[in-house]
Amino acid sequence: MTALLPEVWAPPQPYAVRGAELCGRGNEQVAEVIDYSVGYLPLSFDCETTGGGSYTAEVIPAYVNPAAVGLALAAVGCAVSCAYVSELRLRAEAREGGAG
Incomplete structure (x- = not known):
């Protein structure tokens, strides 16, 4: 098992090296690349x-940005519905406590 370890596991490379590799995928401008930047909105x-x-x-698939928007909207919907359900419970408890 330990004989396979060097072939399967490779030590992590610095982020700058990986960034340069991503810029060079299928592009003839790789010799002119001096830096890279990451954008978050949109990714x-x-x-x-x-x-x-x-x-x-072209390392981020086309479906990632719409999926991120959909997941963000779903998270907001979950937060709003959680707040709504909590409010309903508090009102129900207040009614029960006030009537008795």
């Missing part, structure tokens, strides 16, 4: 080039 991975320009690396 994106932008590679910055030497001439001051940038391009978006």
